[in-house]
Amino acid sequence: MSSTVAPHAAAPRPDLPATDGHAVEPRENYLNVDYGWKSWLLSTDHKRIAVMYLITIMFMILVGGSFAILLRLELATPAGDLLQSETYNKIFTMHGVVMVFFFLIPGIPAVLGNFLVPIMIGAKDLAFPKINLLSYYIFLAGITLTLIAVAMGGVDTGWTFYTPYSSTYANSQVALAAIAVFVTGFSSILTGLNFIVTVHKMRAPGMTWFRLPLFIWAQYATSLIIMLGTPVIAITVALVGLERLFHIGIFDPTYGGDPVLFQHMFWFYSHPAVYIMILPAMGVMSELVTAFSKKRVFGYHIMAFSTLAIAVIGFFVWGHHLFVSGQSTYAGVMFSVITMLVAVPSAIKVFNWVSTMYRGDVWLTTPMCFAIAFLGLFTVGGLTGIFLGAMGFDIHVHDTYFVVAHFHYVMVGGMVTAFFGGIHFWWPKMFGRMYPENMGRISAAIIFIGFNLTFFPQFILGYMGMPRRYHFYPEEWQVLNVLSTAGATLLGTGYLLPMIYLPWSLKFGKVASKNPWGAKGLEWQIDSPPTTFNFDKVPIVTEEAYAYPEGSRHQREAEVV
Template identity: 70%
Template structure:
């Protein structure tokens, strides 16, 4: 990076050039630097989790279990799920984009507790290292759900270390959630009322509520499994009168809301991106804001739909099925409002917008198939099949990963001060969209005709669809490597970004790219609502949208 030349020319150092050295990063309390630390860590975990997915898809290329034996296969899908969920999806948008953006969007200098913020990254890293140690020394085969009594009594794999790793990492999301809640309540700039907040902030706030309320329950649940396994306390042990179903209740009490931890922040990103690239105020601001809270609250009331076939009472099943339908309403509210925002907007198809539009389509499919699964009678037919796998990946990969990539591209100029190369980025977005659908749509069909999940071998008639899925996964894998390549490339050779390259609204676009360490020289005063895009406001270069020109930096303005 041309940091040295820039530093000499630019009037003020930004958060990256403010000071140097490994210590200035590992001991930083700057929310922006901590966001970058998270970005690096979760990217590592994303590619580790992805490697397990590659092995799974390779095994499933043929009906016979010829690449790995069944026990190894159990470990592969367990490690894939664990790493992707606890170490990528849960922290992805909150810990990277939320950390970076939330204080700036609120007009604050930092999060309320900067040292706790740094602590959360260390907690995450320690939890991650413990889990990786467990992975390297044999891995775990219980499925990411740790169902008892298998996890507590029978499994002979690294359950203990993995449980400890997940337990520790949980505290990092609790700390992040705490920080976001307090910051949103107490550190908004003058004039920034609740209903002037960007919808990204509402989404982060709702997510934080779930993190704070749900994660401790996961912690105690895992702790009880560990106590049972290590000390024979026997809370879930049927021999002593304990009930394994109680584990499922406690586990899903966290883990169902946790899927909203994984999708809500993505919905926040989509609101920002859609509004910017349709040049329109978000349609139904209040509805979108409150639907985030509604999802956070209702999300705690539907955990029993994971247990329709586990032996819970039929009446409980009926109630949970009904409540599952109810939680679909706020999600649908969001989708309809985004579409209404697009209506008569002046839409342009930059890369973030491509991902956002992809999100809307894929999330809709994922959400609607969630209704299928929440329907009691149908779920008895398709539970534990590839239909569930496909549904989950449509929401998590088609939804959350798309939203994450939309956000990373949208705010990349703000984070790094560099533009990503637009043409290849659009190409990658299309590759990812095609690869994703080819991977996971066949899995709906496989599940519907009865292919169970979590088996390493299958009858021959399922092979065609499995080959399609594996082919799609190869495309998807390459699709994810392309952004990895050009984003890193852009750090050195990307076009220097303006303060507001998208001419977007929001406080984060009023500070330089990259922002200075304390974000604002003076506390900003907010006088208008979010998304105050003018009706005829197309892309015209204004002063703010032009890249800054530093005479001594030869690379400025050089196109990629």
């Protein structure tokens, strides 16, 4: 999209090409405007808060990843040798809690969303900068409580906190972990609130709803889910806490409660939470695919509406988690049918990304490698989700490794791959430096191979009947489990590489130009890194999103000739 951005008022300099290292001292930007620790910790600049979120979330990935390594090491042999059942239960619970609540849910909105939402719509900051900072500190409080719960012995209920185990029987730190989840929910709510108001109220002149980049549509739809769903999980975990302390009789049949009610309330939030994780990833995908195919996205309007459709339909499908929990068969049928409907907008998106790439100038940079990996992995994850939505098949594979493989394909193969793609794509914008391109491509390849090696065998294991959440298994399943553990080692290496070369590039990377990818969008028209208020003058948007030249690559080449 094009807009009019005024030339810099002070110290004008030509747009820097990507040159090696020690170039001209960059003009004042959000990073070098102030260096004191207070200027970071008390900053209300959305970009600085995004960077603080990035550092915190990277730390949580390492914590959650360490738990994953322990799980896979234990499962390398059939006997329970490294971990015994109690410790194993705690490790998989903490892996789930940390990854879901402190990485997958906040990952893209809090880091990329915080950084990009105001810039992409032509605003100086989010609508409520102080509330944005507050959301970060609430997030830190949630992390602190979780880490205290880990230090005091951990939780062993599974990340789903199912009753009656969590409310009546578990002796681990359930209450503390539940409070941590409760607190963290408010951080999400405040971020969602901020995004909704910002998109409604602060769009630049000319930035109509249907000129918004699809990343913004995705953040907006995600924020709606957060606002409508998160209060329910907060109330649910609060009720579990009250049940443990005062036996009020919500979930415990002894006092007139019903354990299945917990599952209804939990999944009312937690199934839409799956879309809180994947929708922002889909937003990132739309940006990557258009930028590196140099083509307008195929079917902009239907992409925007399918984003909203996923957000809304996602609220009506939660019962597919309860097929074997004693839910009525009729309710099961209803939930099963609606589950199939979610596949429609999701498939539209996949087909439209592929159609966008078709006859485009596909440029295989690191972000595009991640985007293509996403396409394959998300498709496998999504299609196996349709298997699981069918009641008969679900009864066969319920609570087996088939389910574990399915949601890792969607969450890790989908969200995490898009997260890394997005981080590489906007890294030059965020920090003004290029990352080493070849290293990036190598890490994307290692992640893709490692991921499939880790999780594909789990589909087979699950189909053969290996249940999830056990630390031992019959010997005939060892080969597939060893393959999975070997893949996890490779996958871990793939994720560690960017964590090394990205910080390295901050000092040694080539200086990035304003628009190293030749991409459309307001963020590529301002400095890299941006100034504190992003734009020197309010931009006026005059073009559609992704206004790349029309026609196929061959038509355009023919025109040039």
